[in-house]
Amino acid sequence: MHVETLLLLVLGAVAVIVAAQWAAARTGLPAAALLTLAGIAYAYLPGPNIPLDPELVLTLVLPPLLYSAALDSSLMAIRRNLRTVVSLSVLLVLATAVTIGVGFALFVTGATLAAGIALGAAVAPPDPVAALAVGRRAGLPPRLITLIQGEGLLNDATALTILAVAVAAAQGDGFSTPAAAGQFVMVAAGGVAAGVAVAYGVRPLRRLRRDPLSSNAVSLATPFVAYLLAESVHVSGVLAVVVAGLIIGHHNPSWASGASRLQTDAVWRLVDFLLEGIVFLLIGQQLPGVIAGLDQYTTGTIVTASAVTVGVVLVLRPLWLWLTEHLPQSLHTRLGGPEVAGDDDEDPTSAPSRLSGREIVVLSWAGTRGVISLAAIFTLPLTTDSGEPFPDRNLLLFCAFLAVLVTLVGQGLTFAPLVRALGLRADEADQARLRNEARIASVEAGLSRLDELQREQHDDVDDEAIGAIRDQLQARLDRYRQRLDMLQGAEGGEVPLSPQYEAALRVRRAVLGAQREELLHWRDVGRLPDEGLRRLERELDHEEGRLPARR
Known part of the structure; x- marks a missing residue:
């Protein structure tokens, strides 16, 4: 052949x-x-x-x-x-x-x-x-x-x-x-x-x-x-x-x-x-x-x-x-x-x-x-x-x-x-509850580690940086707990949809789209080389990958 x-x-x-x-x-x-x-x-x-x-x-x-x-x-x-x-x-x-x-x-x-x-x-x-x-x-x-x-x-x-x-x-x-x-x-x-x-x-x-x-x-x-x-x-x-x-x-x-x-x-x-x-x-x-x-x-x-x-x-x-x-x-x-x-x-x-x-x-x-x-x-x-x-x-x-x-x-x-x-x-709701409980446990472990680092008072550990990371984790923990509360009341095994949660996902995707368009504009007018574009796009792609799949 x-x-x-x-x-x-x-x-x-x-x-x-x-x-x-x-x-x-x-x-x-x-x-x-x-x-x-x-x-x-x-x-x-x-x-x-x-x-x-x-x-x-x-x-x-x-x-x-x-x-x-x-x-x-x-x-x-x-x-x-x-x-x-x-x-x-x-x-x-x-x-x-x-x-x-x-x-x-x-x-x-x-x-x-x-x-x-x-x-x-x-x-x-x-x-x-x-x-x-x-x-x-x-x-x-x-x-x-x-x-x-x-x-x-x-x-x-x-x-x-x-x-x-x-x-x-x-x-x-x-x-x-x-x-x-x-x-x-x-x-x-x-x-x-x-x-x-x-x-x-x-x-x-x-x-x-x-x-x-x-x-x-x-x-x-x-x-x-x-x-x-x-x-x-x-x-x-x-x-x-x-x-x-x-x-x-x-x-x-x-x-x-x-x-x-x-x-x-x-x-x-x-x-x-x-x-x-x-x-x-x-x-x-x-x-x-x-x-x-x-x-x-x-x-x-x-x-x-x-x-x-x-x-x-x-x-x-x-x-x-x-x-x-x-x-x-x-x-x-x-x-x-x-x-x-x-x-x-x-x-x-x-x-x-x-x-x-x-x-x-x-x-x-x-x-x-x-x-x-x-x-x-x-x-x-x-x-x-x-x-x-x-x-x-x-x-x-x-x-x-x-x-x-x-x-x-x-x-x-x-x-x-x-x-x-x-x-x-x-039972999708039961599986979603389990995943959210694991997410909560993971974030709580991260917060505990932050407390340990702050108590150890390393010279190279910035309190302001620790505070910023703690705020991010705490916001994530609050979001997971709210989601878990909603899942606890789910009936029929279906994952309940929150209008606020769905709206937030649409907003986040729209923001990511705007960020990509701006990066492309920078590349097209010659302000950003293609190598830089690909690296920054990869960062946005990983961030988008953490969002739930579209229904």
Whole structure:
């Protein structure tokens, strides 16, 4: 492929990604589903197409996406919900793989158990990107967001390990349950160890990470270092990336400067935006090639295999959630059913509460499959060690693609309406109260430190400067307390709007706009160089960034 052609494809992909994001913001439809449909439409147009390279996806695309998701996750919230996360990301993945394998062996003519388990492992892990994007926009409660995040971070490692064992069995290397269990434990434990090593290996670079550009370089390199380190010793690279991201994200407030965090967060948002968009476009483009390999199968075989795959994917998840929810209390606590310690803003030592029926429905419908399923199934070898074609490879590819398409498009397009119909929304007023209480505590800590500085009577501490800072903090404290008083009387979980507060925000934005216009005027008449303009604009941008988002 010529460089000019490749550049045109990249520019076209960026244009489609931006257009899909624009359409998603105005229609409420998930961008992931729109991009997948756009990829399918492009695949049938004349012109070059891009095949999905599984090694490229697993090595260059998956690590940064998982790492970014881990940085944004809450290590403490996942730890409080660990039993549920393990139930979904390990036990349910294993149950899905085995059930599809048994279904293939029983109902699909000529299919083997090992080949079916390989397919089941590929389609077992949900890709939470689409569900989280819609769920956050729809205002899902923090507990459900945490469960979707935690499951999506850990299930890929489980699925890829099961896939490797199933492929080995399908190639005639034999299968031993104890050996497979031992391999899984070793791969998982090694992945965790590699992730911890990389996370704490980054810690000595704290001085370097306080420089925004160096921090970006270190942050972008970290997921690849974790992945390559783990894979080099034959343990789970995916799990290493996730563990490293969770630890670094947890310690980032003390390991990096504020300027570094601002710039690094912006860079990762751009990386996520482009990589996720390209991934979903690639998913759609694989359809013609997948269909082309079905000529050797009868319609009945294709329909049966598709029904087994999609049926297990759609039915087993809600059934698993319902069954684990209705276990006896002793087993429920011991085996890790979907029982959690409450919302993220609650006391983690409070009594566990079980999921409601509405929460089970939403979690069931959040099981959209994505690129990891296709990348995993595309890693199936063309032939076995004996030189024979890998059993039913083309059929497995089609079934995996169909499961991705049905869940990503079907469930993705209906997820937001389902959440709205169930009325399952976060208590925004309660979350706002918690944030304002934290703001008040933070300002009070600052005022206490000012008092200490004044009592210590340092020669280089100006009383007038301390007084000015105290006045600013006190004004901010009064504003937060007024806001908290208003939130205390909120009803229905909605954040009350204060006309005075909204008016003050409009005035502040108008003032910032006037300041920018004056700076531009100075630049245009030659009184201020562009370098000075950019520096002063950056100050105004940070000040505007502290204002609440426009409603």
